[in-house]
Amino acid sequence: MAWTWFHRLASPPHVYALATRLTPWFAWPAAALIVAGLYAGLVLAPPDYQQGDGFRIIYVHAPSAWMSLMVYVTMASAAAVGLIWRMKVAHAVAASCAPIGASFTVAALVTGSLWGRPMWGTYWEWDPRLTSELILLFLYLGYMALRSAIDEVQRADRASALLAVVGVVNVPIIHYSVLWWNSLHQAPSVMKLAKPEMPAAMLLPLLMMLAGFTLYFGALLLVRLRGEILRRERSASWIREALTE
Amino acid sequence: MSTSALQAARLILARDLRLALRKRGQVVQPLAFFAIVTTLFPLAISPELARLREIASGVLWVAALLASLLALEFLFRDDAHDGTLEQYALSGQSLTWLIFAKTSAHWLLTGLPLAVMAPLAGLSLGVPYAAVPGIIIPIALGTLVLSLIGAIGAALTLGVRRSGVLLTLLTLPLAMPVLIFGAQATDLAIRGATFAAPLYLLSAMAVLGVTLAPLAASAAVRISLE
Numbered sequence: 001m002a003w004t005w006f007h008r009l010a011s012p013p014h015v016y017a018l019a020t021r022l023t024p025w026f027a028w029p030a031a032a033l034i035v036a037g038l039y040a041g042l043v044l045a046p047p048d049y050q051q052g053d054g055f056r057i058i059y060v061h062a063p064s065a066w067m068s069l070m071v072y073v074t075m076a077s078a079a080a081v082g083l084i085w086r087m088k089v090a091h092a093v094a095a096s097c098a099p100i101g102a103s104f105t106v107a108a109l110v111t112g113s114l115w116g117r118p119m120w121g122t123y124w125e126w127d128p129r130l131t132s133e134l135i136l137l138f139l140y141l142g143y144m145a146l147r148s149a150i151d152e153v154q155r156a157d158r159a160s161a162l163l164a165v166v167g168v169v170n171v172p173i174i175h176y177s178v179l180w181w182n183s184l185h186q187a188p189s190v191m192k193l194a195k196p197e198m199p200a201a202m203l204l205p206l207l208m209m210l211a212g213f214t215l216y217f218g219a220l221l222l223v224r225l226r227g228e229i230l231r232r233e234r235s236a237s238w239i240r241e242a243l244t245e
Numbered sequence: 246m247s248t249s250a251l252q253a254a255r256l257i258l259a260r261d262l263r264l265a266l267r268k269r270g271q272v273v274q275p276l277a278f279f280a281i282v283t284t285l286f287p288l289a290i291s292p293e294l295a296r297l298r299e300i301a302s303g304v305l306w307v308a309a310l311l312a313s314l315l316a317l318e319f320l321f322r323d324d325a326h327d328g329t330l331e332q333y334a335l336s337g338q339s340l341t342w343l344i345f346a347k348t349s350a351h352w353l354l355t356g357l358p359l360a361v362m363a364p365l366a367g368l369s370l371g372v373p374y375a376a377v378p379g380i381i382i383p384i385a386l387g388t389l390v391l392s393l394i395g396a397i398g399a400a401l402t403l404g405v406r407r408s409g410v411l412l413t414l415l416t417l418p419l420a421m422p423v424l425i426f427g428a429q430a431t432d433l434a435i436r437g438a439t440f441a442a443p444l445y446l447l448s449a450m451a452v453l454g455v456t457l458a459p460l461a462a463s464a465a466v467r468i469s470l471e
Contacts, residue, residue, distance in 0.1 A: 138418040145414050149405045158468040159401045163415060166397055166461050170419050173450070177422035180446075181429070 379434020
């Protein structure tokens, strides 16, 4: 009884309907939070005493970086569920996550290097966090490449799921090795700013953006998931009913 | 069912070694590749030994990484083609042990020879004699981890056409920690410093790889055989 909700998640028509119903519940709050967060962050928050207005890119950069990791973990969890319980829908979730995660990673890298230009004096610095973000992008690309290289859907699902799980075991190792790699080399010559405690006027918009981005990811995932389910189930009879409704 | 998993693994190890000794090309090719790549750097950068010594560790490691990656394609390919791999999966023996044996054989045939040959290339790049252990030990350990990680990638790309580039894309990001600490160990050795710290981390990765990678690789083989 308690597990019926879980078992019902294995049924594509049920999940398709659920995703259709839930999408606005994610999309609208996401839009509201992002608009409010952007206004609070770009207009209301005071300029940083060292970085001036340049720091404001944090309101896009930090949430993107946060999402790039969160999406990977979501993808790997969905992949693990798919591997363990052989749930087709879980594989569809994992497959829908990858392009979103890769986009967030690219956004984090681009905003990071745009910020680096005025602050560090260079677009690219072999900073540990930038580097591990880049490796994360490669992990996403590898996952998508493997998925597209295998024609048979089920095998592509299971093979890429295993890769995602192996990747998630490796992500912390990669992160710390990159961290130690850089600290053992010479210290970055450009000035790095020590992180002071953020005043509430700066922190609050950031939290709003974080929540907004998370909900935005939820909405995107639901939309992509519906597309993925439609593609996978294109020969099923329930699709006709669902689409003519 | 009289053979134990360990016996079966030992038999496969012996078989793979014997096969490789009869078909020497697969053993020699990565070594030749390694030699050629390390020769390219002096030509591209400068014949000055002082400059070459600066980058020697990186050159050796990247070349070793690519050479052992190149060899990974052979790891399962022939056995998958003629159905041997399928028989392993059906044999009732623990596939994890059998894959571990195959991976070990692969390392003995590519990683270890690379580690033995690397100091030669290193000396030609101006590395002092004292640094030779600092080349052999980290590269031997590092290629072991690479073989283990690579086995997962090789198993996942089994049925894929033109899998070479894909295998690279899958394996290299996972292998970066090995490169970081391996190259660091060798670099420290070249500078005459003690290289124990990165070596410990490399050993930790080897332990983790030995315990976990065969599990993932055998699961990948099963997926590819489905």
